Amino acid sequence: MKTLDSIALGLLIVGGLNWLLVGLFNFDLVAAIFGGQTSILSKIVYIVVGICALYSLKFFPLITNSATHRN
Template sequence: MKALDYTILTLVIIGAINWGLIGFLQFDLVRVLFGDMSILSRIVYALIGISGLYAISYFGRIGKAME
């Protein structure tokens, strides 16, 4: 489970960096690396989105760890 959590966290960080680049520099790194909405870029976006949803569970685990 720990390896999955680190993988998910890495994908969320990559997504956050990409959104920061889009917001500040109008530069979409995923599009540049994988193409404009190619199947590969869509998979990357989907994985990052699913990772963000999974990362919501971190809140529950943090709460349990603090008890």
């Protein structure tokens, strides 16, 4: 499970950096690499990153439990 967690985190970072580029420079790196926003490869990347975001929701209880035990 730790490997899957690391992959999800890595893809979330990639997605976050892509959104940073879109916000600051109106440049979509995923679209630039994979042939436009409507290309099948870009859509796959967007979908996988979104699935990783949903998967990562499981970390919220871990974060809140960790913060509660420290105090």
